[in-house]
Amino acid sequence: MTASETVSSATGGTPAAIEVRELHKSFGDLEVLKGIDFRVARGEVVCVIGPSGSGKSTLLRCVNRLEEPTSGQILIEGADITDIDADVDHLRSRIGMVFQSFNLFPHLSVLRNLTIAQRRVRGRSKAEARRVASENLDRVGLSDKIDAYPSHLSGGQQQRVAIARALSMDPDMMLFDEPTSALDPELVGEVLAVMRDLAQEGMTMMVVTHEMGFAKEVGDRVVFMDDGVVVEEGDPVQVLTDPRHERTQRFLKMVH
Amino acid sequence: MTATTANPSARRLSKRQQQRIIRGGLYVLFVAAVAGLLAVADWETIQRNFFNTELAREMFPDVLTIAARNTLLYTFLAFSFGLVFGLLLALMRLSSVAPYRWLATVYIEIFRGLPALLTIFLVGIGIPIAFGTRWPTLVTITLGLGIVAAAYMAETIRAGIEGVPKGQMEAARSLGMSYTRAMISIIIPQGFRIIIPPLTNELVLLIKDTSLLFVIGTTPATKELTKFGRDLLNLNANATPLIIVGAVYLMITIPLTQLVRVLERRNARSR
Numbered sequence A: 001m002t003a004s005e006t007v008s009s010a011t012g013g014t015p016a017a018i019e020v021r022e023l024h025k026s027f028g029d030l031e032v033l034k035g036i037d038f039r040v041a042r043g044e045v046v047c048v049i050g051p052s053g054s055g056k057s058t059l060l061r062c063v064n065r066l067e068e069p070t071s072g073q074i075l076i077e078g079a080d081i082t083d084i085d086a087d088v089d090h091l092r093s094r095i096g097m098v099f100q101s102f103n104l105f106p107h108l109s110v111l112r113n114l115t116i117a118q119r120r121v122r123g124r125s126k127a128e129a130r131r132v133a134s135e136n137l138d139r140v141g142l143s144d145k146i147d148a149y150p151s152h153l154s155g156g157q158q159q160r161v162a163i164a165r166a167l168s169m170d171p172d173m174m175l176f177d178e179p180t181s182a183l184d185p186e187l188v189g190e191v192l193a194v195m196r197d198l199a200q201e202g203m204t205m206m207v208v209t210h211e212m213g214f215a216k217e218v219g220d221r222v223v224f225m226d227d228g229v230v231v232e233e234g235d236p237v238q239v240l241t242d243p244r245h246e247r248t249q250r251f252l253k254m255v256h
Numbered sequence B: 001m002t003a004t005t006a007n008p009s010a011r012r013l014s015k016r017q018q019q020r021i022i023r024g025g026l027y028v029l030f031v032a033a034v035a036g037l038l039a040v041a042d043w044e045t046i047q048r049n050f051f052n053t054e055l056a057r058e059m060f061p062d063v064l065t066i067a068a069r070n071t072l073l074y075t076f077l078a079f080s081f082g083l084v085f086g087l088l089l090a091l092m093r094l095s096s097v098a099p100y101r102w103l104a105t106v107y108i109e110i111f112r113g114l115p116a117l118l119t120i121f122l123v124g125i126g127i128p129i130a131f132g133t134r135w136p137t138l139v140t141i142t143l144g145l146g147i148v149a150a151a152y153m154a155e156t157i158r159a160g161i162e163g164v165p166k167g168q169m170e171a172a173r174s175l176g177m178s179y180t181r182a183m184i185s186i187i188i189p190q191g192f193r194i195i196i197p198p199l200t201n202e203l204v205l206l207i208k209d210t211s212l213l214f215v216i217g218t219t220p221a222t223k224e225l226t227k228f229g230r231d232l233l234n235l236n237a238n239a240t241p242l243i244i245v246g247a248v249y250l251m252i253t254i255p256l257t258q259l260v261r262v263l264e265r266r267n268a269r270s271r
Helices: A003-011 A056-063 A088-093 A110-120 A126-139 A155-167 A185-200 A212-218 A236-241 A246-255 B015-040 B043-050 B053-059 B062-093 B098-113 B116-131 B137-162 B166-174 B179-216 B225-236 B240-270
Strands: A018-027 A030-040 A045-049 A071-076 A095-098 A173-177 A204-208 A221-226 A229-234
Touching: A018 A056, A030 A056, A030 A204, A030 A229, A045 A056, A045 A212, A056 A071, A056 A173, A056 A204, A088 A095, A088 B166, A095 A155, A095 B166, A110 A126, A110 A155, A110 B179, A126 A155, A155 A173, A155 A185, A185 A204, A185 A212, A212 A236, A221 A236, A221 A246, A229 A236, A229 A246, B043 B240, B053 B225, B053 B240, B062 B098, B062 B137, B062 B179, B062 B225, B062 B240, B098 B137, B116 B137, B116 B179, B137 B179, B166 B179, B179 B225, B179 B240, B225 B240
Parallel strands: A045 A204, A045 A221, A095 A173, A173 A204
Antiparallel strands: A018 A030, A018 A071, A221 A229
């Protein structure tokens, strides 16, 4: 694969928000991703499902290079981020990420959680950062928690703050790594509601999830992964109710 | 509760009765020992040699304004040096560049393995003889104690940094922070919170280690507590000065160890 090919395909139309080509990732001898081709168009909501160990979280983490790909290409808005000269820090600041375990900064208040990267990375003024932070807290319905510390919030509230923190950087797209898997069942709904609003506002989203209902209702497309490859993808209702592949059928039978 | 009926060998005591007798015995032993000591002790000699009020009164205010002040000053200097240099060593040990890791490991292993006194001799006497130069006293003191303190603190700080969950670094990086920025704003502040109790313990050890500094020579103005007490001991052939400086040490160290206990209890509760 040469650089000229990259450029030609990128200029052939509007580049995809995320385009993954022939992606391989190994941890030592263990090959976790075995040649993934994958796209997310601008404004699209793509849900990635699959059994644990299928490589779906690794794929997501390669997209902002929290994991280094072993080989293959990842283009963000047409720019090759696997390039050695790529400005990874700048790239990451354009891609919001939400983790399974929230990963709020426990030593900082909610406000500081939302402003620290705006100030240190974006160079925004204190007042500007605060304005953006309170806007986004409002968006996730937690304006009253602006001065609270993470440890005083429920899991669902922490995850909503984490979403607001990512949004405060004005990202072009959002990555969700099993955002509700660590939550008590009664707290899942409030987080999914925030994500649904975000999708409706037109945010580009890649969501690794076990929430089939969410994938069916909110997703524009569902990708089923197993054993390091994309087995099947397509319209959520079709994939989730009438899967073509035997492996997808077996997986869906197990989760239902 | 009359299980004894099952045992025909008569007067077996219950567990509780046995314990009560043993505890009673211990109390009796304690009282007897104290009474014995009080009877045998030569009170007059003890008071003359250890609690000579006149001698004690003469020590003030110098014991506080010179000796205790110097002990605290030397501790502060060595601790500050140790903290900054220790943080640097800890970051080197965590570096992805192998030579930095080796260098830090070798340093830490050497200076944790040597007696502090040896390092003080080296910095205070060995190096000046070798190079024919003399550093200002405070520099010698800072290095003599700080070089060893840095080695200990480096390991403590490293443990603190490694104690911060991996997700914290990932979250910071995912927001576009550089590794250095994430370390400064996110990881190190949390790491230090974890290690305040062990660092306070190291501060207490350092306070006591300032007593080794007499070996590099002192003037009346640079004496710390132990040297101050020892000189008066020699001068008066009386141990009262040692009692006084000992009390001053404890006035400093006991509040600190109590503080550590409070902090540890609070840490344990918040986990």
